[in-house]
Amino acid sequence: MEKTVDISVDFAGIRLANPVFTASGTCGYADELADFMDVNCLGGFITKSITLKPREGNATPRIVETDSGMLNAIGLANIGLDKFIEEKLPILEKMTAAVFVNVAGQTIDEYVAVAQRLSSEKAIAGFELNISCPNVKKGGISFGTEPEQVKEITSAVKEAVGQKVLMVKLSPTVTDISVIARAAVEAGADALSLVNTFTAMVVDIETRKPVLANRTGGLSGPAIKPIAVHLVNKVYNEVAKSRGIPVLGVGGIRTASDAIEFIIAGASAVGIGTANFIEPGCTAKIVEDIKKYCDRKEIANIKELTGSLL
Amino acid sequence: MSERCSSSDKGMFEAIVSSNRQIGQRFYRLILEFSGDGAIAFVNFQPGQFAELDLSGTALPSAEAIPEDLHDAAERKILLRRPFSFTDVTTNRDKTFAELLYCVAGPATLRMTTLSAGDSVSVIGPLGNGFSVPDDKKIALLVTGGMGVPPLLHLAKVLTADLHATMIEVIAFAGAKTETELPFEGRLDEISQQLGFSIPEFAMYGIESLLATDDGSAGYHGFITDCLAERLGQSDLASEDIVIYSCGPEVMLAKVAEIAKDKNIDCQVSMERRMACGIGLCQSCAVECRLNGSNETVYKMCCKDGPVFDSREVIF
Numbered sequence: 001m002e003k004t005v006d007i008s009v010d011f012a013g014i015r016l017a018n019p020v021f022t023a024s025g026t027c028g029y030a031d032e033l034a035d036f037m038d039v040n041c042l043g044g045f046i047t048k049s050i051t052l053k054p055r056e057g058n059a060t061p062r063i064v065e066t067d068s069g070m071l072n073a074i075g076l077a078n079i080g081l082d083k084f085i086e087e088k089l090p091i092l093e094k095m096t097a098a099v100f101v102n103v104a105g106q107t108i109d110e111y112v113a114v115a116q117r118l119s120s121e122k123a124i125a126g127f128e129l130n131i132s133c134p135n136v137k138k139g140g141i142s143f144g145t146e147p148e149q150v151k152e153i154t155s156a157v158k159e160a161v162g163q164k165v166l167m168v169k170l171s172p173t174v175t176d177i178s179v180i181a182r183a184a185v186e187a188g189a190d191a192l193s194l195v196n197t198f199t200a201m202v203v204d205i206e207t208r209k210p211v212l213a214n215r216t217g218g219l220s221g222p223a224i225k226p227i228a229v230h231l232v233n234k235v236y237n238e239v240a241k242s243r244g245i246p247v248l249g250v251g252g253i254r255t256a257s258d259a260i261e262f263i264i265a266g267a268s269a270v271g272i273g274t275a276n277f278i279e280p281g282c283t284a285k286i287v288e289d290i291k292k293y294c295d296r297k298e299i300a301n302i303k304e305l306t307g308s309l310l
Numbered sequence: 311m312s313e314r315c316s317s318s319d320k321g322m323f324e325a326i327v328s329s330n331r332q333i334g335q336r337f338y339r340l341i342l343e344f345s346g347d348g349a350i351a352f353v354n355f356q357p358g359q360f361a362e363l364d365l366s367g368t369a370l371p372s373a374e375a376i377p378e379d380l381h382d383a384a385e386r387k388i389l390l391r392r393p394f395s396f397t398d399v400t401t402n403r404d405k406t407f408a409e410l411l412y413c414v415a416g417p418a419t420l421r422m423t424t425l426s427a428g429d430s431v432s433v434i435g436p437l438g439n440g441f442s443v444p445d446d447k448k449i450a451l452l453v454t455g456g457m458g459v460p461p462l463l464h465l466a467k468v469l470t471a472d473l474h475a476t477m478i479e480v481i482a483f484a485g486a487k488t489e490t491e492l493p494f495e496g497r498l499d500e501i502s503q504q505l506g507f508s509i510p511e512f513a514m515y516g517i518e519s520l521l522a523t524d525d526g527s528a529g530y531h532g533f534i535t536d537c538l539a540e541r542l543g544q545s546d547l548a549s550e551d552i553v554i555y556s557c558g559p560e561v562m563l564a565k566v567a568e569i570a571k572d573k574n575i576d577c578q579v580s581m582e583r584r585m586a587c588g589i590g591l592c593q594s595c596a597v598e599c600r601l602n603g604s605n606e607t608v609y610k611m612c613c614k615d616g617p618v619f620d621s622r623e624v625i626f
Contacts, residue, residue: 025592032590035320036434048593056596056609061584063594065390070586074593077609221389277587278364278391280434281322 005294007287007302009043011246011269012165012190014098014125016043018287019263019302023250023271024048024102024128024169025074029088030095036280041287042097043269047088049104049130052113054080059213064202069221069252070274071200073214076104076133081114089123098125100167104133108143108153115160126165129157129189132196133218144171144196147183158188167191167248170235172224173199177231178238185245193248193271194235195228221274225252229265236266236307254282256289266307320436320589323348327429328407330422336377337493338423339397340410342431349406352436355399357465358557358580358618361408361435362391362588368421368431376420383417391434392418393588393613395461395557395580397511411460411493437588438617441465441555441578448551452482452517453538453566455558459484459493461580462557463511470515481541482512482519485534485562489527497521497528535565542573549574556580556621564626577621583612590614598625 009016021044027033029047039045057077064071079087084101092099101124105111115127131144131153143153150168158166168184170177172195181192197218202211210216228251240247249267253259254275262270275282290302299305325342332338344352355361366388370376376384398409412419425431441461450469452462462482469480486492494509502513508529509519520537521529530537538554545552552573556566557580570577583595595612600623607625610616 028591035589036322056607057593058596059598060594060596062596063584063586063592065388065586068387068389070389072586072592072594077593077596274389274586277592278366278389279322279432280587280589280591 005291005302006300007291007294009269009302011044011098011248012126012167014165016098016269017096018043018290019267019269020044020259020283020287020290021046021100021248021269021271022276022283023273024130026273026276029084029091031088031091033276033280037284040096041284043287044098044100044125045092045095046100046102046128046271047084047092048078049076049102049133050078050081050084050114051076051104052081052110054078054083061212062214062217064211064217066200066202066219067223069219069223071202071212071217071219072197073212073217075214081117085117089121093123095123099123100126100128100165102128102130102169103157104130108156111153111157112160115157119160119162119164124164126167126190127157127161128193129154129166129168132169132171144180145174147179150180150183151187154184154187154189165190167193169196170194171196172227172231178235181235181239185239185243189245191246191248192235192240193250195224195231195251198224198227220252222252222254225258225261228252229261232262232267233265233309240266241307253286256286256293259286259290260293260305263302263305264307264309266309268306319351320434321347321351322432322434323351325408325431325433327425327427327431329427330425332423333495334493335490336414338412338414340412340422340425342408342410342433344406344408344433345404348433349401349404352399352406352408353401355396355408355436356440357468358395358440358461359436359438360393360395360588360617361433361437362393362585364391364432365418365421369424370421371424375423377414380414380416380420384420386417388417388421390586391588393437393585395464397460397463398467399464411463413457413493434588438613439615441580441618443469444553444576446550447477447553447576449479449481449547449553450477451538451541451552451554452480453534453554453556453558453562454483455485455534455562456487456491457493458556458558458562458580462555465555466512466515466517470517480515480517482509482517483522483534483538483541484509484519485522485524485537485558487524489523492521492523492528533562533565535562535569538566539569542569542575553577554621560626563621567621567624567626570621578618579621579624580618581612581616581624585613588613599623600625
């Protein structure tokens with residue numbers, strides 16, 4: 001008899017066909033990715049950060065490769081809310097994956113304005129609050145490192161999103177990530193995603209200048225995976241588990257094995273970021289390989305795996 | 311102007327190495343063979359378009375084959391694909407062959423040297439917009455510096471093919487810092503040089519070529535852009551009959567753009583930026599451009615909007 005593995009996930013009340021998301025900023029608005037894969041095989045999709053007004057982003061170089069990783073300092077370049085609604089929303093409406101819009105801004109009012117305007121859009125399942133972008137001077141990470149600020153912005157946006165799910169994306173560059181996670185959850189976050197990139201620098205030894213025009217950038221890729229797994233486990237144990245808050249594990253995932261590590265550590269779902277740049281269809285394979293793993297380990301429902309770390 | 315060429319059937323394909331040949335101290339020529347869907351996708355690859363190669367799993371050469379200045383770089387594990395343009399694309403039955411000319415400059419190109427016939431390479435492409443070939447020009451000037459040569463060799467072939475026979479004359483200008491940085495297989499003899507044919511790779515298409523090196527070790531002693539300016543000064547052709555195509559270091563492109571602007575000549579430049587993906591996902595490869603000829607600036611993406619831009623558009 002053929003075994004049936006259930007890899008669907010209940011993520012803060014949203015039914016996901018599988019636990020695999022593409023992470024914000026690495027999958028555009030889905031149109032670019034569609035040349036390489038059937039985007040409908042994804043469980044969830046998180047857009048590039050949207051701000052109220054379009055943003056041109058930072059000067060170049062905006063990226064540099066490092067050992068098993070890369071630094072980016074894009075600077076939240078995006079087309080802005082109006083153009084997003086006009087040009088990209090129609091594409092996202094056709095997706096079967098749960099669409100999350102990543103929201104960023106320089107002031108709380110800006111975050112609220114974006115969330116409010118999109119809160120009634122049927123195509124959108126929820127929002128990911130970007131309070132952890134390391135590459136913009138105002139806003140971004142400055143909101144994500146102080147528990148009081150996290151509470152203030154989370155509760156303001158929570159009110160704006162209405163019935164939609166609010167997920168807060170956490171920065172790993174803090175003293176205790178659980179303190180920030182707790183602040184977000186207490187202020188109304190329905191889910192947490194972690195981690196964003198690590199603030200980092202690469203120096204050109206010939207010129208003695210930082211390689212990136214922004215001087216620093218966010219480190220992502222396989223290099224950060226073990227740290228991200230640890231932080232997911234910590235937040236799961238100390239904050240999320242007892243409150244029934246799902247965690248989206250993100251950081252250096254390239255394969256199903258990587259994804260499963262995060263799930264065992266406490267993630268209900270996983271986000272694939274940098275790997276999309278190297279193999280734009282990798283998420284489809286990860287979904288299939290997660291099924292195979294469950295089959296092999298005789299796991300009937302992937303929920304059994306979440307937080308099953310011994 | 312004719313339509314810009316971009317391909318909608320881009321994808322990720324496995325290519326098989328048919329040869330990988332060293333042509334100079336640091337230069338190699340690699341031929342990739344595509345079959346099936348890859349052959350179909352790459353058959354329409356236009357000069358100036360590019361492809362992203364995954365070299366992360368390719369082995370390093372033996373320690374003694376690693377140039378001293380790359381010893382440290384060789385230690386680095388690479389993650390991202392690398393963008394390359396092609397020097398030539400040919401077909402034979404149901405196969406498409408793409409030729410790359412590369413310079414060993416870092417951890418990825420160092421690994422590339424160990425590829426040998428039969429090896430498999432993952433390639434994403436065709437990507438970006440290539441050079442456009444106007445149907446109303448009489449002369450095309452190809453201006454390259456350093457490793458800007460590959461897409462212009464491909465363009466040279468396309469321009470001199472029967473299809474574009476309206477083009478009366480094509481002249482190539484190739485510059486480098488020093489002779490060893492010219493990515494060509496030797497040079498033609500004195501007599502050919504006196505006739506204006508210095509570079510065999512261009513001569514094979516019947517194209518005149520001029521060489522310049524910053525240190526005077528080969529050809530004209532000075533910048534290749536000086537040769538371009540001089541040639542244009544001698545020309546009695548009307549500006550609207552000329553088109554300039556350029557690829558190379560940005561400082562050279564800026565000079566070429568300035569010359570073109572002064573003489574009111576159409577000019578297309580191929581830009582280079584650090585890219586993580588090449589397919590519009592990462593937004594890394596921003597090129598600062600003028601918005602519709604105004605003073606307002608906008609960042610365009612080298613991978614999707616370029617890599618070839620109208621030189622009037624780019625802010626250098």
